[in-house]
Amino acid sequence: MGTKADEAAVEKMAKASSARPRASATAKLLSHNLNGQRLGRKGRDTRDRILAATNDLLAGPPDIEISLSAVARQASLGMTSLYNYFNDLTELLVAVLEPVMATAEDEYISLLRSRWDDAVLGERTLAFVTAYHGFWIKHSRLLHLRNRMADAQNERMMLHRVGAAQPVMRLLVEQMDGDLSQSQSPLFSMATALMTGLERVVTVTTDMALQHILHTPNPLGRTHLLKAEARLLELGIRDYRNLAA
Structure with missing residues (x-):
């Protein structure tokens, strides 16, 4: 953040962030999975299960890896099921944040x-x-x-x-x-x-x-x-x- 280049980059990122329709994107995420399928109660429960498993890992021993595969194991889900809701670890962690x-x-x-x-x-x-x-x-x-x-x-x-x-x-x-x-x-x-x-x-x-x-x-x-x-x-x-x- 100290250099002019850093300040310009931060300002650019901040403008890009503020321009994004965050609320509507979140609503879409909660109502549909990544395949465009509407989430019923089971789908919402599965998504919540993934988030809970991520929080459990974050609250656990610091030497436990935080990865999509570790989350899938913690949630007792296959990787295919997890990818229905989150494209990558960043997307999952943003949802937890x-x-x-x-x-x-x-x-x-x-x-x-x-x-x-x-x-x-x-x-x-x-x-x-x-x-x-x-x-x-x-x-x-x-x-x-x-x-x-x-x-x-x-x-x-x-x-x-x-x-x-x-x-x-x-x-x-x-x-x-x-x-x-x-x-x-x-x-x-x-x-x-x-x-x-x-x-x-x-x-x-x-x-x-x-x-x-x-x-x-x-x-x-x-x-x-x-x-x-x-x-x-x-x-x-x-x-x-x-x-x-």
């Missing part, structure tokens, strides 16, 4: 919607960072898998990652008393940098394998990182408020 991201508003985004008073800005940023971290703890494996696939240039996962970050970045711009119509302004760059840092911090603090490699699997270390990120948010918001004053 949909209800998870639907909870983001209540979990952490809503905390940004009211302007934070200067006097309690540090408290509000820490509460927000803590809530965002808590969301990642709840859905750690799924979100880490999404980001790994996005880092491997999976375009649909890149779009999902950007789409999930955009509401936070826009609300951070508002917290900085910025103009949302000026998408190329320094405030948007600051919001992007703050969001990128926040995601990296929660990635590190919720990746237990990385914690063990670094020999720092202790809650105190994670707390210090979250407080440091909250402080950066506070300073970024406060700095741009002072410039706008």
Whole structure:
């Protein structure tokens, strides 16, 4: 996200994502399988069974592979049956992500919607960072898998990652008393940098394998990182408020 090329790519993906008829596509997916056959109760039950099997695998031991074949085995289905509902692993994981991201508003985004008073800005940023971290703890494996696939240039996962970050970045711009119509302004760059840092911090603090490699699997270390990120948010918001004053 740091270079002009990266920013252009993100903007292009975001526009493409917003232009897609997501609601109608979801409705079609839920009413028909990939062969165009209308889903009756049995078909919907089978699709739900596939999603439940995927969630069971995600909640299981971290060394268990997440793949279409593993999901089919978990759901006691043949691969042909699974392919009636999902073309590939990305499509399946996006379907699993949909209800998870639907909870983001209540979990952490809503905390940004009211302007934070200067006097309690540090408290509000820490509460927000803590809530965002808590969301990642709840859905750690799924979100880490999404980001790994996005880092491997999976375009649909890149779009999902950007789409999930955009509401936070826009609300951070508002917290900085910025103009949302000026998408190329320094405030948007600051919001992007703050969001990128926040995601990296929660990635590190919720990746237990990385914690063990670094020999720092202790809650105190994670707390210090979250407080440091909250402080950066506070300073970024406060700095741009002072410039706008």
